[in-house]
Amino acid sequence: MTKRMRLAIQSKGRLSDGSLELLGKAGVRFSNNRESLWRPAANFDLDLMMVRDDDIPSLVLGGAADYGIVGENVLAELQVDEPRFNELEIVLPLSFASCRLDVAAPDAQGWTQLSDLDGKRIATSYPALTRSAFTDAGIQVDIIEMKGSVEVAPRLGIADAICDLVSSGATLKANNLKSIATLLDSQAVMIRPQTGREDETDNTAETLMHRLGGVMASAQTKYIMLNAPTDRLDDIQALLPGSDAPTIARIAGRDDVVAVQAVCRERVFWETLERLKNAGARAILVLPIEKMMA
Numbered sequence: 001m002t003k004r005m006r007l008a009i010q011s012k013g014r015l016s017d018g019s020l021e022l023l024g025k026a027g028v029r030f031s032n033n034r035e036s037l038w039r040p041a042a043n044f045d046l047d048l049m050m051v052r053d054d055d056i057p058s059l060v061l062g063g064a065a066d067y068g069i070v071g072e073n074v075l076a077e078l079q080v081d082e083p084r085f086n087e088l089e090i091v092l093p094l095s096f097a098s099c100r101l102d103v104a105a106p107d108a109q110g111w112t113q114l115s116d117l118d119g120k121r122i123a124t125s126y127p128a129l130t131r132s133a134f135t136d137a138g139i140q141v142d143i144i145e146m147k148g149s150v151e152v153a154p155r156l157g158i159a160d161a162i163c164d165l166v167s168s169g170a171t172l173k174a175n176n177l178k179s180i181a182t183l184l185d186s187q188a189v190m191i192r193p194q195t196g197r198e199d200e201t202d203n204t205a206e207t208l209m210h211r212l213g214g215v216m217a218s219a220q221t222k223y224i225m226l227n228a229p230t231d232r233l234d235d236i237q238a239l240l241p242g243s244d245a246p247t248i249a250r251i252a253g254r255d256d257v258v259a260v261q262a263v264c265r266e267r268v269f270w271e272t273l274e275r276l277k278n279a280g281a282r283a284i285l286v287l288p289i290e291k292m293m294a
């Protein structure tokens with residue numbers, strides 16, 4: 001009997017919808033019962049364990065789950081003080097829930113660098129990362145640990161500055177705070193113990209990781225179709241972002257123009273299209289790719 005892969009994901013919060021959406025794009029279907037601890041996949045040897053995000057590294061390390069999806073920030077915070085968490089490895093960055101861990105201070109103070117905070121109080125939910133960054137920089141600060149609403153600490157007079165996650169920057173702005181430094185760039189990541197437990201779940205896991213890799217690659221990748229004057233073909237080919245050898249096809253009744261089709265593995269910006277047009281390309285189409293497998 002094959003053992004089912006156990007994947008711990010956040011039950012409620014910023015990572016849960018993104019995790020389920022990604023798994024859905026990888027073709028895994030689940031029941032709608034969001035309240036239970038376990039959600040078995042209907043068409044894959046996979047059981048989701050629905051838990052608080054902070055518990056995921058311990059659950060994976062302890063063997064209660066085989067894999068976990070967690071913010072890099074949560075893992076990094078644990079790894080500062082508890083070396084056993086270094087036994088966890090990131091197998092796949094998942095390109096969602098991107099954010100930064102920033103040190104920020106009231107705009108009005110005019111502080112622009114970490115050294116301006118010497119001797120000050122810093123409120124944070126990430127005490128280990130914050131302490132280690134200031135220690136490394138040789139700056140002495142008092143860490144005020146808070147579980148949430150860190151951004152109000154300066155206004156309440158309990159801290160001079162904060163260290164918190166920032167994504168759009170709207171929370172900082174609404175609280176008249178300004179970023180001074182970024183300590184960490186974070187995104188959701190797939191983790192597992194480094195000393196991989198070699199068992200039957202490995203095939204399932206490998207298949208899932210391949211599919212997830214494909215989902216993420218296809219999100220970036222586009223299919224470009226265009227018509228190119230034969231004498232400008234080299235210039236136009238050079239402008240196609242991140243593409244291997246394109247397909248060149250004849251256009252019926254035309255000797256001066258060919259059809260070019262290419263898979264572009266980098267983002268295709270409007271500027272790229274404008275450059276292609278200036279180089280003589282016409283009828284340019286950029287199409288999304290739904291699935292990819294090398």
Ligand code: PRT
Nearest residue numbers: 013014052053054071097098099165166167168169170171
């Ligand atoms: O209940 P549970 O413990 O499971 O959840 P939680 O409340 O601890 O975590 P949750 O759901 O808030 O966040 C889960 C993960 O999402 C975090 O660990 C990060 O990896 C990631 N993430 C991405 C964020 C943000 N972006 C984010 N902006 N987590 C929190 N924020 C907060 C931030 O703390 C601040 O209060 O959003 C505010 C800032 O957002 P902007 O857009 O105004 O800059």
Ligand code: ZN
Nearest residue numbers: 052053054055
């Ligand atoms: Zn949490």
